[in-house]
Amino acid sequence: DAGVTQSPTHLIKTRGQHVTLRCSPISGHKSVSWYQQVLGQGPQFIFQYYEKEERGRGNFPDRFSARQFPNYSSELNVNALLLGDSALYLCASSFRQGDEQYFGPGTRLTVT
Amino acid sequence: AQSVTQLGSHVSVSEGALVLLRCNYSSSVPPYLFWYVQYPNQGLQLLLKYTSAATLVKGINGFEAEFKKSETSFHLTKPSAHMSDAAEYFCAVRDTGRRALTFGSGTRLQVQP
Numbered sequence: 001d002a003g004v005t006q007s008p009t010h011l012i013k014t015r016g017q018h019v020t021l022r023c024s025p026i027s028g029h030k031s032v033s034w035y036q037q038v039l040g041q042g043p044q045f046i047f048q049y050y051e052k053e054e055r056g057r058g059n060f061p062d063r064f065s066a067r068q069f070p071n072y073s074s075e076l077n078v079n080a081l082l083l084g085d086s087a088l089y090l091c092a093s094s095f096r097q098g099d100e101q102y103f104g105p106g107t108r109l110t111v112t
Numbered sequence: 113a114q115s116v117t118q119l120g121s122h123v124s125v126s127e128g129a130l131v132l133l134r135c136n137y138s139s140s141v142p143p144y145l146f147w148y149v150q151y152p153n154q155g156l157q158l159l160l161k162y163t164s165a166a167t168l169v170k171g172i173n174g175f176e177a178e179f180k181k182s183e184t185s186f187h188l189t190k191p192s193a194h195m196s197d198a199a200e201y202f203c204a205v206r207d208t209g210r211r212a213l214t215f216g217s218g219t220r221l222q223v224q225p
Binding site for chain 2: 104
């Protein structure tokens, strides 16, 4: 069975640009969460979606937004990129909100 | 708000030696606690979880952790380290409200031959 998949694997953007990251959950999973992992730190929670509705938001600015589609895949959007947004962005899926989370390999974003 | 603190950003052991990675939690309610492992350039893999059933939790790859309420600890151990255990290890607590995970800062385990 396929695990959580994320695309793209790597991405290089310039300050001020916009980026869209994509995540496909494990088949049958209805909840998707996004985390940001800056180099040398633990992941930080950004958003959680369940049944296409936002169920939780971390302490991130409004430049960060996300959505979940009817097939339960998800997109994370970041506007007006800053150098500090350079990080590994991890997506995790679970069957229901609060269940055990399974992580994808991440998207490495570099902002120059 | 719940939080976890991992003591020691780097731990080095010899192959075959005991592995002990420390995690202390802060929570006003019985916590759900997790240990994840991250290999270079990969995502996170769940090693084990505590959900208030047994205080001694066994996970994959020979790892186990013991929940000690009196010490607010959930330390990860493995009796005998393998070279393949070299990775970054994260302790996490599940937020009771949002049900998202709050992670510690991680401990990098090095295994010397």
